[in-house]
Amino acid sequence: MRPVEPRPGGLPARPRTDAALRGFARFVLDILFREVALVGAEHLPATGPAIVIANHTNSLIDGAILLGYLPRNPRFLAASTVWDYKPVAPFMNASGSVKVFRQQDGRAHEGSLEDSFADAAALLADGGVLAVFPEGRTHDDPALLAFKTGTARIAQLAETRHGPLGLAIVPVGLDYEVKNRFRTRVCFTFGDPVTVAEAARAGPGPDPEEDPGA
Structure with missing residues (x-):
């Protein structure tokens, strides 16, 4: 499948840096x-702030796929240990990633x-795309791990401090045919976006006493 080219919209343009990172990831x-294979890429809004949340079962490869194939250039929320x-x-520095000290x-x-959450919220206020693995770590489990509360807290912070932004949260699934085998396939599927307002109507916000790690 032909890769989707990045669309405009978001942080100040860094065409050379972003193009180099995207090109290296695709290479x-x-x-x-x-x-x-990309499915449903149209669900990522063409402009405006968005948080992309993805499952995390293949370590750095998951990040490379988001970097190389998201229709917009993402900035990552990542543990400082990376x-x-x-x-x-x-590459983490060049990509403008936000460090989380857990x-x-x-x-x-x-x-x-x-401070990390505030930096992420400011990035969203500038119209950027934040990529997050809310399980908090890579794993081999067949099911999703429980999500950390950091993503929800960043979304709430962005809307309350900088909003209303109309921030969209877009779930994506990375489905590897055989993740530890060379030259297999991976399907990159986008779900329907949810706004923070819609999520708030669906239930209470995150408990600040729960693990907030990204």
């Missing part, structure tokens, strides 16, 4: 996979979770 993915991998750190990683002293 690597074209080697690893026979096909990356920067510990020296070959990966330059207590479980022993990094809470290095930065404030509230």
Whole structure:
């Protein structure tokens, strides 16, 4: 399938950086996979703030797929431990990713979770796309892990501090044919977007006492 080209809309233009990152991600993915099939990409709004939430079963490959094939250029919310991998750190910095300093990683002293959430909310207020893996870690389980509350808290913060924004939350599913086998296929499926207002009508917000990690 022909890749969807990134649409305009969002943070200040970084055409060379974003094009280089996207091109490198696609180059690597074209080697690893026979096909990356996109289904329902029209569900991601062409402009305006959006949070893309995805399942996380294939470590850094999941991020590479979002970077290479989302119709808009994303910024990632990622645990600070990702920067510990020296070959990966330059790409995380270049992509404009937001670091999250989690207590479980022993990094809470290095930065404030509230500051990370505020940075993410400001990114959304600028019309950007934030990519999040709300399970909080990569895994091999056949079912989704319980979501952390960080995504919901960022969405609420963005709307209350900077809104109303009409922020859309777009679920995507990454379905690997055989994730640990070379040259197989992966299907990248977009679900219907949900606004923060719609989510608020559906039930109470996140409990601040629950694990807020991203």
